Amino acid sequence: MADLAVEHAVVSGTLSPPVACARPHARPAPRVRTPMCRWAVAAGNLALSMLLLVGCADMNQAEVSRQHDYGDVSIGNLQVRAVRLIKAADDRAVAVVATFINYGPPVVLSEVTVEAGNADGTTGTVAPLRAEPRLSIATDAVVRVGGPGYSRIHLPDPQVHLRTGRLATVKLSFTVIGAVAVEVIVEKPTGYLAPYAPPAKSG
Secondary structure, eight states: OOOOOOOOOOOOOOOOOOOTTSOTTOOOOOOOOOHHHHHHHHHHHHHHHHHHHHHHHHHHHHHHSOOSSSEEEEETTEEEEEEEEEEOTTSSEEEEEEEEEEOSSOEEEEEEEEEEBOTTSOBOSSOOEEEOOOEEEOTTOEEEESSTTSBOEEEEOTTOOSOTTSEEEEEEEETTTEEEEEEEEEEOSOGGGGGGSOOOOOO
């Protein structure tokens, strides 16, 4: 859970002059907490701690639960958003779709590999599909891959190792910052996703 920075403010004010009739050595009586009061304070602190723990658990659970077919991942100052895999209509190729947002030094996407998963979600045993796009991502740049008007990354899949509806692991390798992997669901080229799919091969 992200750390929360707490800023402590010091409030200064002007003290009022002493009252003439006040006793020179008068001290406020100490505040005595009854057993019931101490129990209430302890119960309140325990309740607050439980709320914080539940909140952290909910956040951690949200990070690992799958709410959609695409994936988001970050490495260093580079964010990779909406990673998707779209199969061709003939099932013999797959397109990688993603948006790169770079807040760090310039990098190059040197390699993309896609590893098929089995029906139960475990890693497959076949060799991963591989491409070398050599895509440059400048500092403070937003680079989109896939779809009309943008660079495309297509990986041939003649043996149809990737099955729509199943899990696959996309590994993105960059110069300077290293590699990162994200799991996504392989999608059909239907509806608004059709323009993102690789073209079907004739014959």
